[in-house]
Structures are given as C-alpha cells and as structure tokens.
Amino acid sequence: MLRGRFISVEGIDGAGKSTQLTWLVQYLQSRQLVLRQTREPGGTALGEKLRVLLLNDEMHLDTEALLMFAARNEHLQQVILPALAQGEWVLCDRFTDATYAYQCGGRGLAVERFATLEQWVQGREHGLIEPDLTLIFDVPLEVSQARMAGTRVLDRFEREQADFHSRVRAAYLQRAAQNPQRIRVIDASRSLELIQTELAQLMDEFLV
Numbered sequence: 001m002l003r004g005r006f007i008s009v010e011g012i013d014g015a016g017k018s019t020q021l022t023w024l025v026q027y028l029q030s031r032q033l034v035l036r037q038t039r040e041p042g043g044t045a046l047g048e049k050l051r052v053l054l055l056n057d058e059m060h061l062d063t064e065a066l067l068m069f070a071a072r073n074e075h076l077q078q079v080i081l082p083a084l085a086q087g088e089w090v091l092c093d094r095f096t097d098a099t100y101a102y103q104c105g106g107r108g109l110a111v112e113r114f115a116t117l118e119q120w121v122q123g124r125e126h127g128l129i130e131p132d133l134t135l136i137f138d139v140p141l142e143v144s145q146a147r148m149a150g151t152r153v154l155d156r157f158e159r160e161q162a163d164f165h166s167r168v169r170a171a172y173l174q175r176a177a178q179n180p181q182r183i184r185v186i187d188a189s190r191s192l193e194l195i196q197t198e199l200a201q202l203m204d205e206f207l208v
C-alpha cells in the first residue's frame with residue numbers, strides 16, 4: 001500500500017488553523033481519502049496529559065522544549081507513523097515548525113538545540129521525518145488578537161506579550177523562506193471563502 005501523506009497546519013494563536021483544518025478534512029474526505037486528524041502537543045493519551053502541563057504550568061524553558069519533543073516522539077511512534085504506513089493521510093494541527101517558531105523564535109532558545117532534538121525524534125537513515133506539506137496561516141497580530149478576543153480562556157502561550165507573538169510570526173515566515181518546497185504561506189487575514197478557494201486549488205495540485 002502507498003504511504004499516506006502528512007500535512008501540518010501552522011500559524012500564530014488565533015490565525016484560523018483549526019477552522020481551516022476542519023474544512024480541509026471535509027474537502028479531502030470528499031476525495032475518498034482516509035484521514036487522521038490530530039494535533040500537537042497532544043494526539044495520544046500521554047501527549048494530551050503533557051499538553052495540559054505545557055499550556056498551564058510554569059516551567060524552565062528547556063523543560064518546555066524537552067516536553068514538546070517527548071510528546072512528539074509518542075505521537076510519531078503511536079499515531080503518525082502507523083497511520084501513514086497504513087496509507088492514511090495525517091492532518092496535524094501544529095508540528096515541529098511550531099517548536100521552531102515558539103521555543104526558538106518566541107522564547108529565544110538556540111536553534112542548534114532543536115536540531116539535536118529533531119534529529120533524535122524525527123531522524124531516520126534517509127533523513128528527517130517531516131510533513132510532506134505545511135500550510136502556514138499568516139495574519140498580522142491585530143487580526144489574530146481580534147479573532148481570539150472574548151472567545152476563550154487564554155493559555156500560557158496566548159497570554160504572552162505582543163512582541164512574543166511578533167517573534168513567533170517572524171520565525172514562521174523564516175521557516176517558510178528556508179523550506180520553500182515544503183511550506184506554503186497562506187494569507188489568512190482574508191475571508192474564509194477566499195482562503196478556502198486557495199486551499200482547494202492547492203490540494204488539487206497536491207493530489208495529482
């Protein structure tokens with residue numbers, strides 16, 4: 001059986017990732033694909049427990065980074081790799097680009113540390129296990145903040161200052177510039193309809 005494809009969606013808090021992911025799942029299901037929708041941090045029973053800690057508990061910055069990759073390892077081993085091997089398509093709300101954006105860009109930790117952790121968790125003989133396609137939903141801070149306003153109790157990351165979110169956004173755009181073959185930046189400040197027209201075109205190209 002053909003290996004399934006791995007798609008991740010990324011972007012700052014409130015950019016519209018979950019909204020677009022839900023749409024994308026329906027769009028791809030209508031193409032008779034078997035899909036697995038999941039998220040990080042999380043996606044497994046243990047990973048969801050780590051998510052609660054990561055989003056709520058104060059901790060050393062290195063601990064945060066290590067827990068992210070611990071949760072990711074569990075997610076890859078238990079869910080993502082078995083699903084892909086069975087020919088399922090995996091759609092993941094955040095993956096390693098988010099770690100580069102938040103822990104390196106936002107928190108300011110050294111990129112080299114993450115390269116080590118990434119290699120440990122995602123490294124294989126033929127190279128890194130990475131998404132086949134990553135969609136970054138990009139919005140200015142004011143837009144994401146307006147979208148989040150009043151809709152939820154903010155978590156530890158969402159409560160950070162504006163300059164933190166600016167650094168996260170900049171780090172995402174830098175990742176996109178460094179990985180043009182894998183990452184597509186979508187202008188998510190537009191209407192849902194316009195974004196979904198672009199997504200449909202992109203998916204149709206990707207399905208070929």
Ligand SMILES: Nc1ncnc2c1ncn2[C@@H]1O[C@H](COP(=O)(O)OP(=O)(O)OP(=O)(O)O)[C@@H](O)[C@H]1O
Pocket residue numbers: 011012013014015016017018019020147148151188189190191192195
């Ligand atoms: N293009 C859009 N135009 C207008 N509103 C939008 C658009 N995209 C998303 N929204 C709204 O903005 C809010 C945040 O969207 P969503 O929860 O999908 O963001 P998210 O990126 O998943 O956020 P988080 O990182 O916190 O999970 C929701 O209320 C959603 O309905």
Ligand SMILES: [Mg+2]
Pocket residue numbers: 017018019093
């Ligand atoms: Mg979301």
